[in-house]
Amino acid sequence: MPVSDPFLEGFALHDIAVNGVRIRAAVGGTGQPLLLLHGHPQTHATWHAVAPRLAERFRVVAMDLRGYGDSEKPPGGAGHINYSKRVMAADAVAVMQTLGHDRFAVVGHDRGGRVAHRMALDFPERVSRLAVLDIAPTATMYARTDKDFATRYFWWFFLIQPEPLPERLIAADPEFFLRTHIAGQSKTPGSTPPALFAEYLRCYSDPATRHAICEDYRAAAGIDLEHDAADADRRMQAPLLALWGAKGVVGQTYDVLETWREKALDVSGHALDCGHTLQEERPEELLTSLEAFLG
Known part of the structure; x- marks a missing residue:
């Protein structure tokens, strides 16, 4: 039997078997289906201030990506294929189909936005609308890497190092690494409350999670670039909303809308006055933007 989600009020937790893995998903609300995909180092709990409000208008599914949260953490496979955004997107589509949703809107933050980008290319018939939060396209960001970006987004280059180097170094003090990472990206003090941080740390303290996260980034620097x-x-067919934090690295480094106009046919968006984690730093402003876009 599903149990209540401790972070998303009114949501029930489900474990759904798809593509040979078990995916944890929180489901709540009524209306048109809406999928929420988190980023690193968060879990689906990152939507705690947003999902219950969206559930007043939508049937919301907030899932843990494979390797994250309480979803299963399979081996990376040859070329890190099992953490490619193509495979992770297929997980999400299968979860939605299992729940009875053949076509749905998607909101993806950080890694979840990259999964959503791949999903809109591989499953255009499934994605009605797409919102990406505080990212530029992966291939664009790697192609335009310079010293400033490599310094400020150091984990893009640290986590991709061969196993077990990053896994063992993070294992020495997971809390310090996690706290430093979140503090560096958020520009709104207190936006990740202690209970939410404790939930992220619970998951990050699992060696299998840390390895899976590294595999996610290794895939992004390898097989994902091949797929891109x-x-x-190709251009995404679904209307795309790009939102970003004006105080974050992405907003300060790229013309975000222009990067997405290279990848999609219908692009709109704007900045919010925050750092990287819009859903935690500026939930009300994010809700206003999403509700206008999703209609």
Whole structure:
């Protein structure tokens, strides 16, 4: 029997078997289906201030990506294929189909936005609308890397190092690494309350989670770029909303809308007055933007 989610009021937790893995998903609300995908180092609990409000208008599914939270953490496989955004997108589509949703809107933050980007390319018939939070396209960010970006987003280059280097170094003090990472990206003190941080730390304290996270980033720097190169001339068909934090690295480094106009046919968006984690730092402003876009 599903149990109540301790962070998303009114949501029930489900364990759903898809693609040979078990995915944890919180489900709540009524209306048109809406999928929420978190980023690193968060879990689906990152939507705690947003999902219950969205559930007043939508049937909301907030899932833990494979390797994160309480979803299963399979081996990476050859070339880190099992953490490619293609495979992670297929997980999400299968979860939604299992719950009875063949076509749905998607909101993805950070890694979840990259999964959503791949989903809109691989499953265009499934994605009605797409919102990405505080990212530029992966291939664009790697192609335009300079010293400033490599310094401020150091984990993009640290976590991709061969196993077990990053896993063992983080294992020495997971709380310090996690706290430093979140503090560096958030520009709104107190936006990650202690109970939420404790939940992230619970998951991050699992060696299997830390390894899976590294595999996610290794895939992004390898097989995901191969998939992106093969689709370089394709554009997403679904309307795309790009939102970003004006105080964050992405907003200060890129013309965010222009990067997405290279990848999608219908792009809109704007900055919010915050850092990287819009759903925790500026939930009310994010809700206003999402509700206008989702309609």
